[in-house]
Structure formats: C-alpha cells, structure tokens
Amino acid sequence: MAIPRFAFHNSYARLPERFYARLAPTPVRAPKLIAVNADLARELGLDPAELESPEGVEVLAGNRVPQGAAPLAQAYAGHQFGGWVPQLGDGRAILLGEVLDVHGARRDIQLKGAGRTPYSRNGDGRAWLGPVLREYLVSEAMHHLGVPTTRALAAVSTGESVYRESELPGAVLTRVAASHIRVGTFQFFAARDDREALETLCQHVIERHYPHANGPLELLGAVCEAQGRLVSHWLAVGFIHGVMNTDNTALSGETIDYGPCAFLDRYHPDIVFSSIDMRGRYAYANQPQVMLWNLAQLATALLPIVGPDRDAAVEAATAVLHGYPAVQEAQWLVRFRAKLGFRTAHDTDRATIDALLHVMAAQEADFTRVFRGLVEGSARGEFKRDPEAFDRWVADWRRRLAEEGTSAAEARAVMAAANPAFIPRNHRIEQAIEAAVAGNFAPFERLANVLRRPYTDQPEHAELQNAPRANEEVEATFCGT
Numbered sequence: 001m002a003i004p005r006f007a008f009h010n011s012y013a014r015l016p017e018r019f020y021a022r023l024a025p026t027p028v029r030a031p032k033l034i035a036v037n038a039d040l041a042r043e044l045g046l047d048p049a050e051l052e053s054p055e056g057v058e059v060l061a062g063n064r065v066p067q068g069a070a071p072l073a074q075a076y077a078g079h080q081f082g083g084w085v086p087q088l089g090d091g092r093a094i095l096l097g098e099v100l101d102v103h104g105a106r107r108d109i110q111l112k113g114a115g116r117t118p119y120s121r122n123g124d125g126r127a128w129l130g131p132v133l134r135e136y137l138v139s140e141a142m143h144h145l146g147v148p149t150t151r152a153l154a155a156v157s158t159g160e161s162v163y164r165e166s167e168l169p170g171a172v173l174t175r176v177a178a179s180h181i182r183v184g185t186f187q188f189f190a191a192r193d194d195r196e197a198l199e200t201l202c203q204h205v206i207e208r209h210y211p212h213a214n215g216p217l218e219l220l221g222a223v224c225e226a227q228g229r230l231v232s233h234w235l236a237v238g239f240i241h242g243v244m245n246t247d248n249t250a251l252s253g254e255t256i257d258y259g260p261c262a263f264l265d266r267y268h269p270d271i272v273f274s275s276i277d278m279r280g281r282y283a284y285a286n287q288p289q290v291m292l293w294n295l296a297q298l299a300t301a302l303l304p305i306v307g308p309d310r311d312a313a314v315e316a317a318t319a320v321l322h323g324y325p326a327v328q329e330a331q332w333l334v335r336f337r338a339k340l341g342f343r344t345a346h347d348t349d350r351a352t353i354d355a356l357l358h359v360m361a362a363q364e365a366d367f368t369r370v371f372r373g374l375v376e377g378s379a380r381g382e383f384k385r386d387p388e389a390f391d392r393w394v395a396d397w398r399r400r401l402a403e404e405g406t407s408a409a410e411a412r413a414v415m416a417a418a419n420p421a422f423i424p425r426n427h428r429i430e431q432a433i434e435a436a437v438a439g440n441f442a443p444f445e446r447l448a449n450v451l452r453r454p455y456t457d458q459p460e461h462a463e464l465q466n467a468p469r470a471n472e473e474v475e476a477t478f479c480g481t
C-alpha cells in the first residue's frame with residue numbers, strides 16, 4: 001500500500017517567519033489506528049484505505065511527514081477567561097499543510113497531540129485518548145447537526161503513556177479546519193505593534209474566508225456575521241463550548257477547540273459544565289455576549305490597520321460591532337422558529353419561545369427530548385413536576401400554528417429537521433471513553449455511527465436518546481490538557 005498522497009497546496013507556510021515555528025511532529029513509539037473518517041477522507045481527495053494502511057497510520061501519528069507537507073506550529077496570543085496572555089501558540093499541534101478539497105475549498109490538516117513545540121510552555125505536547133475521542137465524536141456530531149465546525153479525519157493511539165492526574169494512553173487527532181486562524185492570531189501581532197503582520201494576516205484571511213470583504217472593517221463585519229450565526233446555532237442544538245477564549249475563536253466562523261464542551265441535558269440558561277469555568281463566564285446563555293466581547297477584541301486588534309486616525313477607527317469599528325446583536329438575534333429566531341415548526345415570522349415569537357424555555361428551566365426538562373418530543377407528541381412526558389404548565393404553553397403554540405395556517409404534519413416536518421433525535425450526550429461520551437481506555441472501541445464506534453444521522457429516528461439505538469440516569473449524570477467536563 002502506498003503512502004497517502006495529500007495534494008498539499010500550502011499558503012500559511014509562505015507567510016513571514018514570525019507567524020509560526022517550523023518543526024516536524026515528534027514520532028511516537030507504537031502508533032495504532034483507532035478511526036479514519038472515510039467520507040471526509042474522500043472529500044479531501046484522499047483514499048481512506050491508504051490512510052488506514054501502516055504507512056498511513058505513521059503519517060497520522062506524526063512518525064512520517066508526507067510529501068509536500070510544510071509542518072509548523074502557529075503563533076497566537078489570547079484572552080483566557082478575560083485575562084490577557086501575550087504568548088500562546090500551538091503547544092501540542094502541528095499543521096502539516098493545506099489541501100484543496102473536492103469542492104476546491106482550502107482545508108488545514110493538523111495533528112493534535114503531536115509533541116512539544118516552542119509554544120508548549122510547561123505542557124508535554126501530547127493528548128490522551130479521552131479528549132481525542134471526545135473531540136472526534138463531538139466535532140463530527142456538530143458537523144452532522146449542520147453546525148460549522150472543524151472536523152476529525154482520524155484518531156490514532158501512540159503506544160505511549162501521558163501523565164495527567166494518572167497514567168493514561170496517548171493519542172493523536174487529525175483535525176481538519178477551514179483554517180486555524182484565531183482572534184488571538186490578530187491579537188498576537190497587535191500586541192507587538194506589528195502593523196505589517198496585521199496587514200498581511202488580514203489579507204490572508206480575506207482571501208481565504210471572505211473574498212468579497214474589502215479591508216479590515218469589512219472583514220470584521222463578515223466575522224461578526226459568521227459568529228452571530230454560529231453562536232445562535234450552538235444555542236439551538238444545546239451546545240456549550242465551555243472555553244470561549246479569544247484563542248479558541250476562529251476567524252472562519254467554525255466551532256474550534258473542543259475541550260470541556262458539553263451538550264445540555266436538562267435545560268437551564270446558567271448551566272456550566274466546564275470544570276475550569278468557576279464563575280459561569282461561558283454558561284449556555286452567556287455565549288452570545290461572550291462572543292461579542294471576543295469580537296470586540298478582534299476589532300481592537302484590527303484598529304492599527306483601519307486608518308491613521310485612532311478615534312475615527314474606533315468609531316468605525318464600534319459601528320461594525322453594533323451590527324452583531326441584530327444578526328445574532330435574527331439567527332436565533334430563525335433557528336428556534338424552526339424548532340417550533342413555524343414557517344413565518346411573528347412579533348410574538350420571541351415571547352413564545354422564551355415561554356417554553358421558561359417552563360423547561362423551571363422543571364429542568366431535557367432540552368433535546370422536549371424539542372424532539374414536539375415532533376413526536378411526547379414532549380409532555382418531560383414535564384414531570386407540572387405538566388399543566390406545559391399544556392398552557394401548548395395551547396398558545398397550537399393557536400400560533402393555526403394562525404399561520406401550518407398543519408400539524410407540516411409543523412412536524414419543519415421540526416424534525418431542526419430538532420435532533422440524537423446528540424452526543426455527555427454520559428455516553430464518558431462511557432465510550434471509559435470502554436476505549438479498557439480496549440473496547442465498540443461504544444465509540446456505535447456513537448460515531450449513530451451521530452452521523454442525528455435527525456433520523458434509529459429505533460434500534462433509542463436508548464442513546466435517553467437522558468442520563470442520576471448515577472450516569474456528568475457534572476463536569478475537563479479540558480484536554
């Protein structure tokens with residue numbers, strides 16, 4: 001079997017030297033295949049069988065650098081939980097290069113867990129199996145739910161141990177992204193008063209992601225729009241990113257850096273899973289506001305290249321940021337209207353949606369089961385404490401559907417495409433990881449497979465729709481470090 005042929009077409013590696021550190025992945029002892037995402041491989045013009053071959057696994061583990069790669073670790077900075085960190089960068093990831101996929105779109109191929117880099121600080125540059133499987137499952141589930149996201153091309157185990165609180169099996173994830181350029185990448189150069197680099201990066205991002213944007217302000221506007229859409233989409237599927245630092249906010253508008261992320265089981269706007277989010281900064285319903293804060297940091301970083309007059313630049317950038325809430329709110333309404341089966345817009349929609357969320361929060365009803373239950377007529381069963389409160393809301397909802405002339409069947413069709421039956425529930429991910437650590441990958445494979453069709457009823461997997469039992473409930477999720 002031949003070595004996988006990536007048709008590399010690198011552009012980031014041609015940017016100035018101060019954008020990155022060139023280095024190859026650090027080889028691992030005994031690489032073994034866990035999973036190759038065959039559909040994504042084909043989309044990238046790769047032969048899945050080649051990736052699965054021993055030579056392919058060596059590439060996916062970082063033991064062999066494929067022809068045409070220009071491996072490097074990217075430099076960036078960022079605000080972590082609001083605190084400024086002037087130097088971050090890929091501490092455990094190596095960008096192999098970029099390929100043009102079958103649609104002509106440029107995609108980064110990155111190995112995560114590939115060894116130490118000049119940006120590793122005190123880290124070991126490695127990842128353990130848990131976060132690798134978690135990112136594989138959740139990022140792929142997000143994609144199949146329709147949410148813009150980085151993808152997972154492959155996972156391999158390394159045959160080496162990594163040491164966290166205990167000794168754990170090491171693994172490497174192959175991540176695919178439109179790019180890995182972050183708000184923190186701009187901040188890195190802004191903090192160094194490097195106008196030339198800001199200009200270069202701005203041009204690079206425009207060419208790559210927003211070819212119609214003219215200059216930094218239009219770029220900012222395009223990113224505000226993409227992120228407003230993205231955050232609304234997160235809310236609609238019950239996703240909590242968990243660590244929305246500016247270095248984890250991509251310019252492309254893709255969800256990136258799946259660490260202590262989670263999907264809601266029971267609904268409450270203040271829910272936090274991330275073990276490192278002590279004050280609820282990144283709670284479910286805070287995400288739109290936090291994204292605006294992150295976009296304001298992007299705006300600040302762009303100021304030096306907006307124009308020579310600082311005050312005028314601030315005013316212009318502020319005006320662009322003011323466009324974000326409207327986009328975000330409008331997109332939220334689009335998504336939640338569909339979740340209720342509405343086909344037209346009405347002034348009262350926000351109140352109708354909020355009223356349901358309020359009843360759900362008061363009774364800690366399961367987010368996914370309630371909305372899917374509206375499709376199937378089983379939602380009432382999720383309101384155990386006070387089903388009449390739900391009945392009162394249903395009466396309003398039915399009236400609203402009747403007013404716009406939407407039949408029950410039509411509403412069901414709209415809702416079935418907006419309300420997933422299956423999400424990667426935290427307890428199922430934990431169970432899959434636990435089994436994998438013990439050498440059994442069947443639960444991981446089953447979950448990955450079911451989540452490829454989240455809007456399709458799969459009666460043989462109905463138990464994966466269940467909310468966690470009390471003893472299964474996951475209270476905290478952890479980052480991969």
Ligand code: AMP
Nearest residue numbers: 088089090091092120123124125126481
């Ligand atoms: P994250 O919280 O995963 O976004 O990571 C924040 C920063 O820490 C990034 O610059 C990572 O590359 C770096 N980092 C995380 N884990 C490790 C590790 N095990 N070794 C080295 N650097 C790491």
Ligand code: MG
Nearest residue numbers: 247248256257
């Ligand atoms: Mg990160």
